[in-house]
Amino acid sequence: MVNHNLLLAYYGDDFTGSTDALEFLSKAGAKTALFIDAPTATQLAAYTDLNAIGVAGLSRSMSPRQMEATLLPTFSALKQLGVKHVHYKVCSTFDSSPTTGSIGKAIDVGIAVFQNTCVPLLVAAPSLGRYCAFGNLFARMGIGSTGQIYRLDRHPAMIKHPVTPADESDLRLHLAKQTDKKIGLLDILQVAKPFQELSTRLAKLMDEQSKVVLIDAMYEDQFLNIGRLIDELADKEQPLFSVGSSGVEMALGKYWNETQMLQAVTSWQALEKADPLLVIAGSCSPVTSRQISWALEQGFKEIIIDAQIICDSEIDALPIEEYIQKAVDIAQQGQHLIVHTNGSKENVKATLSSEKLGNALGLIAKKVVESTNVSRVVIAGGDTSSYAARAMEIEAVEMLVPLVAGAPLCKARSANPSINNIEVNFKGGQVGDERYFGILLEGKL
Template identity: 65%
Template sequence: MSISLALAYYGDDFTGSTDALEFLSRAGLKTALFIEPPTPERLATYSNLDAIGVAGLTRSMAPDVMEQTLRTAFVELRQLGTRHVHYKVCSTFDSSPIVGSIGKAIDVGQEIFQKSFIPLLVAAPSLGRYCVFGNLFARMGIGSAGTIYRLDRHPSMSKHPVTPADESDLRLHLAKQTTKKAGLLDILQVVKSQESIQNAVTSLLQDNAEIILFDALYEEHLLPIGELMDSYGHPQNPLFLVGSSGVEMALGKYWAKKGDLQPVTSWPNPGKASPLLVLAGSCSPVTSGQIVWAKANGFSEIVLDAQQIHDHATLGAGLSDYVQKAIDQIRQERSVIVHTAGSSAQQGITLSSEKLGTALGLIAKEVVRQTSVKRVVVAGGDTSSYAARAMGIEAVEMIAPLVPGAPLCKATAPGSSLDGVEVNVKGGQVGAEDYFGVLLEGRVF
């Protein structure tokens, strides 16, 4: 690229942030994903970056806390001289008026960036996420052959413990979170000429639309959307975008078409890393099925007591027994899965993402310190951000794609046992039944 940074994004959780990292890396942009917005001095220690991301925590925050966090982050990202600043959300649009409000992020972003409109692209066809006439549809499990459901009828998302999906029309969903008017460039308009698309956007703006939602059903629909979005970007006046990693896919496709990028189509095979350490904070039925598969295929299981985690969130006060059990199994060359097995629900305990994620991260940090583990997997979008912080991770960079939407990465973690270790984080909906087996074997798809 002819500019220092093509794009900077702020992810509302860690798993979604690695998803965007993957598609930027695939597009040919050297990208690093940070846990906190990097200072210019720290950024300078990472050579030849084309894009950066920040893995935030806002998906689990109340709106007032989100506003404080995002105001600072957006200002810092704007000052990097990038063409685009993307607020990256989950492709199932996890949010509500009281938790992880995407509407609040839009309000803060518009106040800081002051653009004529905010593009909203949630569809990501390669991940099984489709938007048609403003309604979002999602496949059951990313990287699988699961059934596709309208979001409010999705067996997992409609029953999400924090942000259950009760509306598939994203305009109506957003109307509960922001007063800004949302227009729609529907699927019949997306397939027309670029001139027609621009005219449709102009018409929506004349109708006072402040947000424009883009439909997309097939991969080829992303290219014209990327071209339109890029036309509004500028290093001194970056475009503020909201959406899934479909944003990175769309822009990457357009930059490749222009000849600015050479997409990466071949990746080195990272190979097997045994034993594997898995930490699961997800209560998704997809992840539950993966745990069942792993147990049937030689993985050892360590079940955390939710009450104990609720009462104690430091290594010296309740986690040491779990650490020792994991170490014992790993020294016997057995891969290990550490999880709660739904015990919080069974015991009637409200176990916060922060407490569970922190506990999982502390367990991982100590187990890696005392063993030969070289690859760690964290499952759970709401818990992974806290787990990464507890592990002392500063940034990750992609090594190879093993499952769509969940790349294998190398961690930079100064002063931590995780420094240089391979890490993989996945959302609850990601992966086929044998997900943990794929990560153990290190097979590039």
């Protein structure tokens, strides 16, 4: 199943992060489709002239054993596409632990499948407020905002993450708890040097048996050399497996634009105001909480679902009919609505199921879209978004327009005619300033 137009295939460890990579590939001019599962040959045939594909996965919430069972066949399927690059896309705050969403386990599986000598690791994404210096990750409070920048282990939101709290900013030390592969570093001083010196340093690290090489970055203009460095490690006979944030797509896109392999997109279609806007939110991020508060002050209606009762129920018998009816009634009145969990993971026992919450929110959204004229939906929450998308019967999404960095507005593809072609936006917990839902409502900054 070789597609000679494909340059890159990526697997995202959650849905919101997967649309982030979709955005930067699309901006670089790569026609890209993001699928819920690794696409079959029949599915791919329905999409013409693709330059890249993504798979919006669930691995950020999986155990290492679950990850191996999922990633082995998925990576093998992506390898068969004949692409130069296969990227395991992770959150730009490196959300992971030895027991949940282990990036080290993904690296081990990737090395087993692709047999690469070296796995580039690029986590920095300056346009998203993510910076890496001497192996340490720094993150702005809120993507697409003017929030303060913190070292990761002092970041107010990340140190309180309900599943993978950040307790180490040195990504080499963090990753060493998840894999025994030797980890080298191209530090910020080396990255600033001319390309040939950077390439020589990488070769030395590879000679020293570094199986993973973390690449620092602080500024977007450093991404041209980084993109060239990564691209020159790859070929279609031996696809390069890389790991990192959407910085990988930014770097490769910048290099492909420089070499005229792709032409960057500089203009996008105008959007109409949503009438009405539906938001479903499983996120317990303080950034999302402030965005919900702002929206309620602007007249949005809200429905708070009881997360504990949802998670105490069976997956095929979720008690959501009352929420569906309330949501349909509000949407039929033309009122903008947020259905959310009120940040419940911080307030109730830690055994809450992202799968059950995501399914509940997705089923509510699907029923509202099927029963009303809602045509734009925002799905907020990294851990729950993949499950919500599946519950909505979304097969794939393609980018329509960038609104806030890291969270493009997309068009859904689905066998369900009510869901097919709706506009959908996936928002991670750290994305956007307080006006976020207002921006998605208006369709412009």
